[in-house]
Amino acid sequence: MKKQLILENGAVFEGVGFGADLAMSGEVVFNTGMTGYQEILSDPSYCAQIVTLTYPLIGNYGINRDDFESISPAIHGLIVREVELEPSHWRSEESLDTLLKAKGIPGLSGIDTRKLTRMIREIGTLKGRICSMEVDVNQVVQELLGMPAIKNQVETVSTKDPYHVPGKGDRVVLIDCGMKHGILLELIERNCDVVVVPYHTPADEIIRLGADGVLVSNGPGNPEDVPETIETVKNLLGEVPIFGICLGHQLLALASGATTSKLRFGHRGSNHPIRELATGAIDITAQNHGYTVDADSLEGTNLKATHIAVNDETIEGLAHIHYPAFSVQYHPEASPGPEDANHLFNQFMNMMKTTQAEKVLA
Structure with a gap:
């Protein structure tokens, strides 16, 4: 299913959705770690943020019961270059896609994460929304610009x-x-x-x-x-x-x-x-x-x-x-x-x- 990321500056990144089939907004940030995606997405410090992972392949070793940093992930979205839907690791108990579906978190793959990361690095963190292709982009941009900063x-x-x-x-x-x-x-x-x-x-x-x-x-x-x-x-x-x-x-x-x-x-x-x-x-x-x-x-x-x-x-x-x-x-x-x-x-x-x-x- 095609999805897109719309940013408050009007930039649009089209890709393929995974995880929960939901629209969700948040502050778009990036993490440069090569591994540890399970710990990252369950870190409460990412509450209300859409996290971009710069390493190009995410999900290949799956999800296990031991590496969570919290029981209920608080991120508002996960963005990757490529997601592995069929992980292979002896500790794996489910896929990243399955976890995000269960926790109500949308994911987006297939976008140029290097371009997005450079944009954030040069402009600063931006508010964004992962959503369907049917939305009015200009309307979403206006909503993001008017979205108040999340407090506490x-x-x-x-x-x-x-x-x-x-x-x-x-x-x-x-x-x-x-x-x-x-x-x-x-x-x-x-x-x-x-x-x-x-x-x-x-x-x-x-x-x-x-x-x-x-x-x-x-x-x-x-x-x-x-x-x-x-x-x-x-x-x-x-x-x-x-x-x-x-x-x-x-x-x-x-x-x-x-x-x-x-x-x-x-x-x-x-x-x-x-x-x-x-x-x-x-x-x-x-x-x-x-x-x-x-x-x-x-x-x-x-x-x-x-x-x-x-x-x-x-x-x-x-x-x-x-x-x-x-x-x-x-x-x-x-x-x-x-x-x-x-x-x-x-x-x-x-x-x-x-x-x-x-x-x-x-």
């Missing part, structure tokens, strides 16, 4: 109620802003006693839960859309160790008085190099974000930059000068991607141990 996707993907994942180690309260399962698994592997709470949970409730440390997760959208979480992080600073990942990194910055801004086309992929400023060491990281912390806003915040992106020198890591708190813009749990930065979870564990020891000595 975090509310859509955050857990509605707290839940406990028992462990015998330190208690970590995980603020779920759209958490990837990979983050939770890293804490479980370190035997943490984890309590996952909604994004709007106040600081006093988190302290009442007996937190030895707080991890602020990844998530979608503009960090300024969640003032409740910013206030929570602000009130937790100096009370418990804090580790922020991706959106959590931006929220730590805002809670400390820094500012954030939107990138033209974001960082999305599994091959982004970052530099640790203290040592000059380079890590290859998985990234998925459309906003960045403004470097010139750090003065007077008691934050210092610890890592920067090699490609564009945007801030990729922060640490608080006085309190046990640090954050990274990238994904140390990978899922998918390289595990160069996995040691940051151990750094968080050590920070909790050090803080506990200091309290005993005090």
Whole structure:
């Protein structure tokens, strides 16, 4: 069945539909990863976005039960150059097409994804719609231009109620802003006693839960859309160790008085190099974000930059000068991607141990 992608600038890409036979709009972005499409489409940080995968063949190893980063994918569409409808892999349980049909997500194949990616790179992210060939293109363009920016996707993907994942180690309260399962698994592997709470949970409730440390997760959208979480992080600073990942990194910055801004086309992929400023060491990281912390806003915040992106020198890591708190813009749990930065979870564990020891000595 022929389908098309219509963009707000009037560009049209005609292709073949797969997945759910639905029309759906969203912010069109691209990811440069060669593998990991199951983790990408189930990453809550892509909530309300139409994701273009730049690798030319997608779906060849199918879908399995283990690699989901969330139970309910929140993307609004998937665009590929070529989709494999008959996957071959010993772990495969269904095809990508079957999954998208079951989850109500439209897909589009057979378009020039390189041309689309170049357009986004040069112009910036664009609103778009995957739809049938029968629609009036001019009318769709006008609707896209008039479509308001989606606010607070975090509310859509955050857990509605707290839940406990028992462990015998330190208690970590995980603020779920759209958490990837990979983050939770890293804490479980370190035997943490984890309590996952909604994004709007106040600081006093988190302290009442007996937190030895707080991890602020990844998530979608503009960090300024969640003032409740910013206030929570602000009130937790100096009370418990804090580790922020991706959106959590931006929220730590805002809670400390820094500012954030939107990138033209974001960082999305599994091959982004970052530099640790203290040592000059380079890590290859998985990234998925459309906003960045403004470097010139750090003065007077008691934050210092610890890592920067090699490609564009945007801030990729922060640490608080006085309190046990640090954050990274990238994904140390990978899922998918390289595990160069996995040691940051151990750094968080050590920070909790050090803080506990200091309290005993005090």
